[in-house]
Amino acid sequence: MPSSNSTQEPEPKGRIEIDGERCKGCQLCISACPKDLIEVSDRLNAAGHYPAVPKATLLCTACGMCWQVCPDTAITVYRNVKEDNA
Numbered sequence: 001m002p003s004s005n006s007t008q009e010p011e012p013k014g015r016i017e018i019d020g021e022r023c024k025g026c027q028l029c030i031s032a033c034p035k036d037l038i039e040v041s042d043r044l045n046a047a048g049h050y051p052a053v054p055k056a057t058l059l060c061t062a063c064g065m066c067w068q069v070c071p072d073t074a075i076t077v078y079r080n081v082k083e084d085n086a
């Protein structure tokens with residue numbers, strides 16, 4: 001019986017990095033992410049805040065919503081681009 005054994009991971013559209021030392025733990029980015037990809041760290045930063053951390057970057061669409069709402073410019077969004085050298 002034929003089976004659709006397609007185990008290929010979908011190509012991620014983007015990813016984010018959060019500077020845990022700039023973050024003041026306001027959680028605005030957590031509320032803003034439509035994919036629910038950001039959570040609160042269980043480790044304090046040097047300023048005594050629990051910073052935001054990315055959950056799973058594979059689903060990130062690089063929409064930039066988290067970046068837009070961050071008051072401390074702690075988030076960098078990277079958008080993956082396909083190189084077309086053919």
Ligand code: SF4
Nearest residue numbers: 033060061063064066
């Ligand atoms: S760029 Fe968009 S999808 Fe990716 S973590 Fe930020 S808000 Fe979520």
Ligand code: SF4
Nearest residue numbers: 023024026027029070
């Ligand atoms: S919006 Fe910025 S400062 Fe607020 S929790 Fe997210 S990364 Fe930290």
